[in-house]
Amino acid sequence: MSAPTTASGSAGPIAAEAPAALTDRAPQVPAERLVAEMVPPPRFATVSFDNYITDPGQPSQAEAVEALRAFAARLDGGAGAKGGRRRHWFRREAKPAATGGGPRGMYLDGGYGVGKTHLLASLWHATPAAPELKAFGTFVELTNLVGALGFQQTVRTLSGHRLLCIDEFELDDPGDTVLVSTLLGKLVEAGVALAATSNTLPGKLGEGRFAAADFLREIQGLSAHFRTLRIDGEDYRHRGLPAAPAPYSDDTVTRAAHRTPGASLDAFPALLEHLSRVHPSRYGAMCDGIQAVCLTGVGPVPDQSTALRLVVLADRLYDREVPVLASGVPFDRLFSEEMLSGGYRKKYFRAISRLTALARDAKRLADTPGGR
Missing domain, CATH: 3.40.50.300 (P-loop containing nucleotide triphosphate hydrolases)
Structure with a gap:
């Protein structure tokens, strides 16, 4: 039996264990952890005034x-x-x-x-x-x-x-x-x-x-x-960088999830539903140990409450530098025109900016046979 291939046709190994699913996680976070974790997240663990450009x-x-x-x-x-x-x-x-x-x-x-x-x-x-x-x-x-x-x-x-x-x-x-x-x-x-x-x-x-x-x-x-x-200023996450990669096929995302150690794999509609059952303060703990998030069937967010929960998840993934590989619609089409012109638009544009940066980070997962 031949090895599965990547989107580019290269053979790539499949991880021995099936990827995790965020929809299976509903962590309880003790108060002691809440206090202990009140430090800058991993993305900002080594920043300084000197390396602020x-x-x-x-x-x-x-x-x-x-x-x-x-x-x-x-x-x-x-x-x-x-x-x-x-x-x-x-x-x-x-x-x-x-x-x-x-x-x-x-x-x-x-x-x-x-x-x-x-x-x-x-x-x-x-x-x-x-x-x-x-x-x-x-x-x-x-x-x-x-x-x-x-x-x-x-x-x-x-x-x-x-x-x-x-x-x-x-x-x-x-x-x-x-x-x-x-x-x-x-x-x-x-x-x-x-x-x-x-x-x-x-x-x-x-x-x-x-x-x-x-x-x-x-x-x-x-x-x-x-x-x-x-x-004042422009969004540094995209200043001078190439455009974000277009969404991949469901098959490419699924294969990348299976061959990438520590990846999660979820259908986007199911994940949105799951977020409604987990308090946003626990989204960070929900991502513990996750090295990459793979999502299939990404589509427009149906309502504002769901959209605001997705914003929090995007923030926690960005803080932890977790790449996001997705199929479906591009991230700049997640939120409706009404949402992007309403009172929470600043949050939605931030989420788009951060998810786009994480999608750029995830491109290597689809392009590299080993998923590294």
């Missing part, structure tokens, strides 16, 4: 780097870091400013693909404090931490930190926004420095712009502590 035509990028460098330099670690241990409980007495008298928080505003997460992670790395005295997570991950630990315990846990970085701060859900706003107020009182990136509703705040007054009113009582940095 600024666009000479966008001076706001270089200005943001310098402002964040200065902010990190003012975070000298404080008593908790100098003592080599956390302050475990929220104290009543007034805390010294975490930033040496400068702004207590930095807010990075800009379009998708300008490197806001890179800069936020670089700030985390550059802050002179032990890793356990710094926290990094998305807005969704932070709200899930509050849900798992309870509000008071979250305050106690995070008030011993020198820095809290929140990626993709969202204004979609008023309840979550007020919850996190109250939490951040407590943390600032405890001397914690804050940094965040903007992921606001463009329909409310303006296309590609951040209405600082609107956001800072949500962070009740913190407006005097934040400095907003506007970061």
Whole structure:
């Protein structure tokens, strides 16, 4: 019996074990893991201000780097870091400013693909404090931490930190926004420095712009502590790169999944249905150990709730640098024109950008006989 062939006709070995299926995974994530994983994800584990490539035509990028460098330099670690241990409980007495008298928080505003997460992670790395005295997570991950630990315990846990970085701060859900706003107020009182990136509703705040007054009113009582940095520019993920590969056939995707160690294989409609049964905070854990995601039958997303869940999955796959090989329609046709012109369009364009980058990474899986 002859060996199966790739799309290019080359023989390629089939993995001994069948690929995993994301639809078979519904992980439970303990609270301890939620706290331990509040660090920059793998894609941003080694980033720095030095390897952030600024666009000479966008001076706001270089200005943001310098402002964040200065902010990190003012975070000298404080008593908790100098003592080599956390302050475990929220104290009543007034805390010294975490930033040496400068702004207590930095807010990075800009379009998708300008490197806001890179800069936020670089700030985390550059802050002179032990890793356990710094926290990094998305807005969704932070709200899930509050849900798992309870509000008071979250305050106690995070008030011993020198820095809290929140990626993709969202204004979609008023309840979550007020919850996190109250939490951040407590943390600032405890001397914690804050940094965040903007992921606001463009329909409310303006296309590609951040209405600082609107956001800072949500962070009740913190407006005097934040400095907003506007970061302009093009999407770096596709600047000067070739177009993303066209979708492959179902057969090519299936064969690639079978010969690629650690790959998953799912029908796209079934995966969308499965996402509705798993809390978005668990999507990262759902991808544990997955080296490549292979999807057959990709088509337009049917409704906004499904689309928003897919955005979260795309973010977690991008964070973990998991390539995505797919058949069906191109990723730029996932979301309807109505979605792309509505209040969540900024999220959808970010998802398209990130999935397109991951599709480019996955091209080698279809082109290389060994799937490597």
